[in-house]
Amino acid sequence: MTIPLNVRAHAGTSALLVVLTVAACLLVAGLPRTMQASFDEALRRSLAGTAAVRTDLTVTAAPARPAGELHSRAEFESAAGQWRRLLPASLRPLIGRGGHISAKTFRTPVDEAVGPRRTFVNLGWLSDAGRRVDWVRGRAPGEPSTMRYRGATIPVIEVGVVEEAVARMGLRVGQTRMLGESVHTAAKIVGVFRPKDPGGRPWSHDADVLHVTHVVPADGPEEFHTTTLMSDDALSALTDKASTLAYRWVLPLDAGAASALDAPRAEAAVAEFRRQVDVQGTGDISYRVVTGLPQLLAGFLTGLSAARTVMYLVLGGLLAVALGVIMLGLRLMTDRLERTIALARARGASLWQVASAGASVTALTVGPAALAGYALSFLLPGPALPIVHLGPAVVVVTAVSFAVARLVLAHRTPLRERRADLVRPSARRLTAEALVVVLALTGAYLSRTRGPAGTASQDPFLLVIPVALALAAALITLRCHPYPLRLLVRLAARRRAAVPFLGLAGAARGRSTGALAVLVLLPALSLSVFAAVVHDGITTTQRLASWQKVGAPIKLTTAADIPPDVVERVRRAPGVEQVAPALTGRVQIRTTGEQPYAVAVDLDQWRRVNEDAPIGLPALSGDTSALLSPALGDRGTFELTWLSPVRLTTQGVIDAVPGFYSSGQFLLVSRAVLPWPAANTLLIKGDIPPAELARLVPSATVETQEAALATVQADPLTGTVRTTMVVVTVALGAYALVAIVLSLVAGAAGRARAVSLLRTLGLSDRQARRLTMLELLPVIVITAPVGLALGLVLPAALGPGVDVSAFAGGLPVSGHTPGLLAPVALAAGLGLCAVLGAYAHTAMSRRRDPGAVLRVDDS
Template identity: 30%
Template sequence: MSLPGAARRVRAYGGQFLLLAVLTLVTALLITGVPRVADRLTGQGLTEYVAGQPVARRDLTYSTAPTVVPPAEQPVVAGRGAQLAAIEEKMPAEVRATIGERWFAAQTVPGRLRGPTLRDDKGLIDLHLRAGTGIREAATLVDGRWPERGVTPAGAIEVTLAETIATTLGLAAGDRFRFSLLNADGNVLKSRPVDLVGVWRPNDPAGGVWDTLPSMLKLAPPENDGDPFVGVAYTADAGLDSITGQGWPVTFGWRYRIAPDRLEPGRLDALIADVDGLDRARPTEIEMALSQGVDIPLRRFADSLAAAQTLLAVIAAGLLATLAGLTLLAARLAARRRRAEFHLIRARGGSTGAVLRRGLAESLLVLPAAAGVGWLLGGLLPGSGASWRWVLIAALLATLLPPLAALAAGRAGGRSDLGGRSPAVRLTVEVVVLGLAVLGAFLLRRRGLTAGTVDPLLISVPVLLAIAAALLVLRAYPWPLRLVSRLAARARGSVAFLGTARAGRAASTGPLVVVVMAVATAAFCGVVATGIETGRDTAAAQAVPGDLLVRGERFTPDTAGRLAELPGVRAVAPVLTIPAERPYADRAGRPAPITELRVVLVDGERFAEVARQADVPVSVPDPVRARTDGSTPLPALVSPAVAGELADAGLADAQGDRPAWLDVQGNRLPVRTAATVDEFALVGEDVRRFVVLPWPALPADAPHQLAPTGFVLAGSGVDAAEVDRVAQDGQRRYLRIGGVDTGDKARAPEVTTRSAVRADLGGAGVNGLLVFGFVLGAGGGAALGLLGLALAVLAGARSRGQVLSRLRTMGLSRRQWRGLLMVELTPLVLVSVLTGAVVGALLPLLLTPVLGLPAFTGGVEVRPSFEPGLMAGVSVLAMLALGFAITVEAVNNRRLRLGEVLRLGEES
């Protein structure tokens, strides 16, 4: 029982202890390394995701309405600027810790700029005067000086302009102007002289200080004909105080930017809660409003992270359970090889404690050190979050397994697997495991789980189901083989008969269970990853049911033809969308008891051609393909909510006897319900009240021809910039002919590509964590499955060697020997791999409702389904596993020297 004796035994059985050490090391490395890598990928993903958000979703902005500051509060700019630090101090701690850059700005309402250097051909120019922080530090003078005094001795306000604005207007330092506040009728209310004392250039046009509206770096174009250009000039605090002291309205803004590198995934929930409480924590001495969109990306990332952590927990649980099973198998296999030694100890009067002490002394020399090496290697990986307590528990369990296995092997009559135990005990164990698996699956589906938490029920159910499936297969496994063996007995040759007969009796419980768990984990990762990719494709196709989607106000009808002429465009379909419309009960316009809904008109035939050319799986029902001139009720696709209201009102019946009426751009169109649908590609996300109509061919004398509000295009390699140019031209030409009220603000057309939407869905911050989890699960499951098969082969190597030795002495050729190995091992490999693949493919159907996978697909439901690639992967894995198993058996047989295994009492 001495330490040198234990060391000699470890050396003598070095291969067995090396296998146990490697498994313990890998377990410790997995426990330590996975949380660290996950933490690094999560932090990196959060930083990149927030950094890629638009400005409105990264800034916290406090602002005031235009107000006239009383003379008693003058000077005002310095006092309000001091609130920049005061507001931040009142922010909740979590928000305050993430603030990076901060800016203060005081800005007048626009005034008309006039001067001798502003020629009439430049158009009308309105100017804001702005003072604030960070501007001088972020710019370089190219002409003149900064407005140091703010006001000249003559009473003129000193201002500077960006080089881009000054160049556009043809201005230079030294120019003088008149700055006037106008009323609604264009009359001058107040006026001040202005001197342009300098021109500057931004050091970085993308710097955060310039992210304000209107921009200081360029002139804003007129919104409508006759409107002025709008620019911003910078002045000193004294200059702005001078003009506000005369009663000029001014606004104040305090802007704080979230620094992505200061965000911590572990404190994300607390940060979101504090952002929600910002409005309650703002200062009360100044009337100000808070605008922020920071919570939107943070909530989206938090939802995705919670789902990713849940998914990673399931994968890690499968791998750890497989490693635990492999360690147990390795310990039992090592104890079986030394069974005679343990029997001899007991025969000489050795106690149970003696066997345990011997095994424990050997384990303590190897396995704790292996766990420590795994912990150290895991600690080298970048990241944080690993806990040494779990490594200590794993090391303790691994250290106790060999002595316990030795104790079991040392018992008189000890058997190596469940198959050798009492049938009643085996049946009881199988029934209990099966009952726990079914009960756990039922409870999991019934109660769900809190996403992002390591739910014991969630991580145990897949493992229990894999074990239960393996036990059921073991019960059914021998029956078909015995039938095949009977048939083979009637045929010529002994290879098939002997191989199938031995295969029907050789299956052992432990190795098969481990292989099923490993392969199930790999298959689960493959199925879920494919389902997520398919869901993202579906979400992108719903958002852009073509290659490009153009949305705007209204376009001239010939815009579709001009888009079709662009290089690469294969098909174009016009779309007309009315966001909110209330149906009428009759043509005269009598209101119907129906709330607002969205109306979409689309040319069904052309839309179907776009979907076909773009290879987008979009269904275009026959009612949308109908051809009509609008004189008869149009067949409509109606959402269930709208269909119920129309039916209650007695409108839009399928026969069209009493249609509902819709006002579409001044045209009263009758509508009948042709079909009820839950969704349609062009309607938009989260819209539950809609009506989709075919595009009617209105007569030439119709009061208003329909003008599309968007287009769907199909074509690979289409230049989105050219599409945008044509769309802007089509909208501009429509507005010029008076198609809409010129007082409306026409937003610029928006061009969206399906590839861009798909890329955005694939990069929602946690994609790196997902890829890591799937690669770890698939690769680790496949590797551990092969190792489990190797242990399964080695577990029966001795008995198989004895049979082969006898058969060789009876004249079995080497070729027949290989054939016998192939016949005996093929059923074991195929059953274990296929069972694991089936369990892994079915697990997503059970777990998908509780995993929160729509967080990765933009809200689209993930539907795991059969994939041909899964069968191809399983087939490759099965062939690889079979070749690996035969290689292991052949190497083992050569090492054992089959001629010697028949010696009496020989243990191999």
């Protein structure tokens, strides 16, 4: 047989296979690339959005003896080079250039009489201070000197102070402050500085230099702390006689070099670096690494594991459905080659030659298309994962294997003819199908009982279960759907009209034509419904999480009480519809001394504010009733001190107070228990800009439910999951439509002959359309509800194995009624397309001459 000739003879079918293969390979190779690129972007944005003090690697040291002290820039820079050399190879790409070094004292008191306040002026040195500050008054510090103080010679270190310290602590240029208690050092203020970029990431390591710290101890006078800046030359005079000296080497993290694939290795590399630094310590000085990077990576990997599970779950189903549709196309091609192969077999062609011919035709059609789809996937951003290379190869191997197996089975002996609708399934086949069903149900049960395998790697068990369940449902549907059809055939046989009987009889007997279509259509529909349900669940839960976080459309909070006239001003502001004042703060339970947080609010007013909210509010039976957190439990009747003593009765236990507290010790009481109408929180309903509220209450922090929702949805991982769900839903719906079209085309020849024969007996065009629809619709009518039901129950069937709470504000995506609009629209769309396909097929058949069709078929 001439292979190119066979391909050209069936150019339409070959073109369809090319399109299906290109699309399948592009999806299976391109989507993982874009997903991984989005995972990388999510990690980079997460690290870049976190304070540098948590992401950077900081080596700290505390000299224990004078021999461990460092007194020059060269010594510090030499140690910095040593730390970089100790970095593990997998961690070095993440550490950017630059960084800085600091040497600071802490809790260095000013030697003065203790009054109502204490002042602490710490000495500090930053290796890059010249690039980070501007001197706005005086001059930059210079070399140290000495002076006599209390009979001893002490060093005088020139320092500069931040502008805020001048305003809040009374420090000014020209002052000399004596520091220390038993060991003294003089700090001479020679300049005032201002940061060039107050929001720069390095300042998160040196907030004590940038701002004055105000501390109010429980049993002492208030304290003011500031850290000054000194020159490189002053390092020679910086000693640790008071044991308050600390060195820091900051190795900055380059968030742009982070990769989600390398995150697990980076987490282990930080632990190795910490061990290497620890062993460098001596008796004179000890070193340790301070960083929050492992915790950040661990949290990211938890969300990443959930994202990968969901992504590969739907992609696995997409690949299975795409392969099924390609098999439908190959079935159409092998049917077209039926007579050619049968003639070659009758003329002496061996079974090996038949297999070789089928493999060659399929490879010539599918191979270049797979390479084209694989090549197109490189136009998409992202790294080339193993699945990018493996997916197209799986498509080609599966396609060639299916074509060869079908031709070999059909032509085991020459001139072997049989009617497919009369072939009974063998016991071996029925046993295999029963085994698939049992394994799928067992896997679903185990996935619910055992939960996810862990976050370190993907769970192959979980990734196979949805496809196995869909395949099991398809097999059960395939075996059971002829029985109701036969009943309908018997009922139709009693009527005088011939079209219902002929159409339903054709549907009941067309098992070979509809089997593969069912095996494709049902998984495609169920997995697309599953993706739509999960997407809808994430969207709904995100909205719920935003309401739980804020507690109202708008929440305004202040550190101090809001005066009643300000509350009225907000209430009368344009756009404000409802206002519910609330008071929050720590209270004390007199019998135990515990200090839980309390919320006092008028719940009726709060309900009016949240009239359209998806969250519910508890009810209090009386003004002296209280709802307690699980950490407090049922206290019965107890006495509380808050503004004034009050006696409360426990009404029940609540898990959270929306917008306020969700963990720890807290309680909710009526605002009527307050001795006067105090408020530091306003819960607001209305259409008023947050900027306007901030203008009305300048010291307030304004939060909105819409902003909280936007924050949750802006997470890159969340966006990736939702976008992929939409893409997969559309792709699976498209494949389901293609499966319907191929089912129509596969039986087109036999259907055209039957219609042509019936037209010679008086069949009208309208009856022909009805006949075609009656043959096709039963498969759709039976398969669509099964696929819809399976897609709706798949999230519950998989149980805790698919945890998408990381993309929904931390709330579990369960316990809500799924939106049925998208799933029902998918199922209805398939039925509509089947009807349209039947009309189109009938219209095309009308153009044929019945006599010509019958002469060709009977020749």
